[in-house]
Amino acid sequence: MKQPKGQILVIVNILTSVLLIYSLALVNLTITARNTEKNEDLKIISKNIAEAGIEKAVWCFNQTEGSNCGGTYGSSYAGESDIIFEEGVYDIIITSIDSSTKQIESTGYYPAKTKILSKSTIRTKITTDSDRASFIYGALVGEGGLQMSNNSIINGSIYSNGDVIGTSNSQITGDAYVAGGTALISDQEYTIHDDDFIFGKTNPQVDIAQSFIPGTSDVLNKISLYIKKVGGPSNINIRILNDSGGLPGNTTLASATLNSSLISTNYSWGEISFSSPPSLNAGTKYWILLNTSRNSSNYWIIGVDAFDGYTVGTMTYSQDWDDDPWYSSGNDINFKTWMGGLITKIDSTNIGGSAYAYRIDNSTITGNAEGHEINQSTIGQDAFSNSIINSTISWNATSTNIENSTVGYNLWCETYSNTDVEGINFCPISIIPPELPGPIDMSISDALIADWKTNAEDGGIIEGNKTISTDTSLGPVKINGNLTIDGGTTLTITGTIYVTGDILFNNNAILQLDSSYGSNSGVIMNDGIITIENNVVFDEAGAGSNILLLSSFASQSIAAIQVNNNSTSAILSAPYGIIEIMNNASLKQVEAYLLKLSNNAIIQYESGLSDVNFSSGPSGGWSKIKGTWQIIE
Amino acid sequence: MKKRSGMTLIEIVISMSIFVVAFMVISSLFIYHTKLFSLQESTGSLKLQKALFSKRFRESAEPAKAIAPSITLNGSPYISSSSTIIFQIPAINESDEIITGIYDYIVIYRENTDLFIETDADSLSQRKDIKQKIANTATNLIFRYDTDSPTDASFVSGYLKMEGNNASDEIMISAYLRNKTR
Numbered sequence: 001m002k003q004p005k006g007q008i009l010v011i012v013n014i015l016t017s018v019l020l021i022y023s024l025a026l027v028n029l030t031i032t033a034r035n036t037e038k039n040e041d042l043k044i045i046s047k048n049i050a051e052a053g054i055e056k057a058v059w060c061f062n063q064t065e066g067s068n069c070g071g072t073y074g075s076s077y078a079g080e081s082d083i084i085f086e087e088g089v090y091d092i093i094i095t096s097i098d099s100s101t102k103q104i105e106s107t108g109y110y111p112a113k114t115k116i117l118s119k120s121t122i123r124t125k126i127t128t129d130s131d132r133a134s135f136i137y138g139a140l141v142g143e144g145g146l147q148m149s150n151n152s153i154i155n156g157s158i159y160s161n162g163d164v165i166g167t168s169n170s171q172i173t174g175d176a177y178v179a180g181g182t183a184l185i186s187d188q189e190y191t192i193h194d195d196d197f198i199f200g201k202t203n204p205q206v207d208i209a210q211s212f213i214p215g216t217s218d219v220l221n222k223i224s225l226y227i228k229k230v231g232g233p234s235n236i237n238i239r240i241l242n243d244s245g246g247l248p249g250n251t252t253l254a255s256a257t258l259n260s261s262l263i264s265t266n267y268s269w270g271e272i273s274f275s276s277p278p279s280l281n282a283g284t285k286y287w288i289l290l291n292t293s294r295n296s297s298n299y300w301i302i303g304v305d306a307f308d309g310y311t312v313g314t315m316t317y318s319q320d321w322d323d324d325p326w327y328s329s330g331n332d333i334n335f336k337t338w339m340g341g342l343i344t345k346i347d348s349t350n351i352g353g354s355a356y357a358y359r360i361d362n363s364t365i366t367g368n369a370e371g372h373e374i375n376q377s378t379i380g381q382d383a384f385s386n387s388i389i390n391s392t393i394s395w396n397a398t399s400t401n402i403e404n405s406t407v408g409y410n411l412w413c414e415t416y417s418n419t420d421v422e423g424i425n426f427c428p429i430s431i432i433p434p435e436l437p438g439p440i441d442m443s444i445s446d447a448l449i450a451d452w453k454t455n456a457e458d459g460g461i462i463e464g465n466k467t468i469s470t471d472t473s474l475g476p477v478k479i480n481g482n483l484t485i486d487g488g489t490t491l492t493i494t495g496t497i498y499v500t501g502d503i504l505f506n507n508n509a510i511l512q513l514d515s516s517y518g519s520n521s522g523v524i525m526n527d528g529i530i531t532i533e534n535n536v537v538f539d540e541a542g543a544g545s546n547i548l549l550l551s552s553f554a555s556q557s558i559a560a561i562q563v564n565n566n567s568t569s570a571i572l573s574a575p576y577g578i579i580e581i582m583n584n585a586s587l588k589q590v591e592a593y594l595l596k597l598s599n600n601a602i603i604q605y606e607s608g609l610s611d612v613n614f615s616s617g618p619s620g621g622w623s624k625i626k627g628t629w630q631i632i633e
Numbered sequence: 634m635k636k637r638s639g640m641t642l643i644e645i646v647i648s649m650s651i652f653v654v655a656f657m658v659i660s661s662l663f664i665y666h667t668k669l670f671s672l673q674e675s676t677g678s679l680k681l682q683k684a685l686f687s688k689r690f691r692e693s694a695e696p697a698k699a700i701a702p703s704i705t706l707n708g709s710p711y712i713s714s715s716s717t718i719i720f721q722i723p724a725i726n727e728s729d730e731i732i733t734g735i736y737d738y739i740v741i742y743r744e745n746t747d748l749f750i751e752t753d754a755d756s757l758s759q760r761k762d763i764k765q766k767i768a769n770t771a772t773n774l775i776f777r778y779d780t781d782s783p784t785d786a787s788f789v790s791g792y793l794k795m796e797g798n799n800a801s802d803e804i805m806i807s808a809y810l811r812n813k814t815r
Contacts, residue, residue, distance in 0.1 A: 008652070008655070012655075015659050019666050022666060022670050023666070023670075025670075026677075029674055029678070033676075033677035033678070033684075036680070036684045036685075037683070040684045043688075044691075626813065626814045627731065627733070627812045627814070628723075629695075629696060630696050630723070630729070630731055631692065632729060
């Protein structure tokens, strides 16, 4: 038998193979570990190069010339590429978020873009240390409202938390938003209708009254009466009277008129709002008086409860409420009282855009109109309301109730009377009235005002009154006194100026913002009154730059800022007071608790005012925004 | 009849001697390589873990807005201290944009010789909740802060020591919190 040969060789081969495999695995592990460590080191190098790019970009944003920044600098810095740094290269890409915020994206390459061993991208955002404000409307008015007279014009849109009242030829070329006020709260009501009571037809049922006791202490803004008319009776004078021994007293707390033309010959809830709402006390008895005149053919009928079921009040009648005796009717009037809240309106104003308000009265609206009540107005496009009375709607009308009106296209409503519809009448159909705009805050916050005061004070304090008689540069500074700029002299603002007293700009004074402000805006503010006399000129530093005059003076009778003839080009703000603009004065934008425009005053809104940067002075610069740094790659 | 041939005693002794010598040489070589492999494998593994710790620590620390004082993950409370660190990092959306006011949290801690990095991501964040073991040989983990209170820190350092199979390694890495508001 032949013996097998070569076992040793086989064994040696196996052992060698195992060792070889082990060795290869070991080499692989070693190489992997080494490469991982090396890649991490290279990544740190490229990241550091990218961070250098970020620092360079911030530096360039704060430069005043571009020789080391690729030609661009400051707010206009546009980034760079292929910038060699140490052993690598970086690119900088700038993205503008808005005028005061930029995004910097820096990519670092090691050792070169053509031979990349490592690449890192870092992104961050930067901002100027200026304060921002957004003036979206030509005029922003508080609860005091807007009063326009004699050809005054607002070229732009307005937003008012109070009434907008115009007179002859006053005009708003843009949209008008009037906050709907706060909602009225229903307090007392009695609506059981099982009988009718005729008054104003025969004696002694001429004047009628209903007593009630408020459940809460508040102002009485509105009452509603379930009423109809026969023929064309005279208007009803509505009064809120005190109680005198269980009968109506002679003290009138508030009065209003229920216009006969607004009431139909069918029952409906007539609403009467008080222009000066009386403050009523909970638990105290008051009377609603309906005072009219007698006419046997034209009279009133009001819905009543035949059984005097309203336990806290009752109904009486008299031939003449303040001369003749009262008689109990044994009924209760169908009525509602509305406490609290605030009703706002647009009245007697020409509006070139659309109008939004609780009430729109006696106005001409070129665009759409939305509100709770539209009365005696002309609407150029669509109207959407809870009530439309005595109005002309050129396009479509949508309203819960519409009376005595004309609709150019189609009509959607729940009830209507005496209304001409040129298109299709879809009534009756359920209508949900439009929601009204709510009140908004002023563009400049109290915190911002406080910051500006601090910035001014940091620049130094001048004690006593300051008069500028020769051309002068001033700011940042706080003046503990009054500031007067004499006629013909130029005051150059080099920082925020805060005056604790009054500011007077005499005729032909010039207010110049220092050129170092660039596209930023400057502020002059005070705690007293600002008076701007004739032909005062406000010169900005450059494109996008503005001058803001701000008065913190709080008064509802004395003007915080008064602008006289021909003064031009500034932003005015009196968040707690009145601004009066007269006689051909032209302003960029105005904000006030109450704004009064008269005699050809013009507010010429500029679109750039939606994004205004205020600088405390020439030191304004760019810095990183914490919380925006991130590694992209 | 053909005479059968065989091996003499001397031949057998010589062949066995050669075999024993060869076996001993090969065995010692095998044992040596096994030890060498084990050492090298351990060294390589420690290098990998060290690099991973360095990378993850940096990626967590640099974008952090702050060191969070404490957090509870899956029922376990963690407190920023010398042995545990919690980074509060701005969350990011699908476009890699920072979501203002929303934050993710990353915790680095040690359990016995295991080193964990655990992410607690906000529901709006692109990051995911994940618990990752990045080392299994950690024998010491120390964090240091530039302030007495970790939550006030804007500069943090992490020290990691690893030991295994006769090999050891260590690393100290530091980072500024780039998004910290000082």
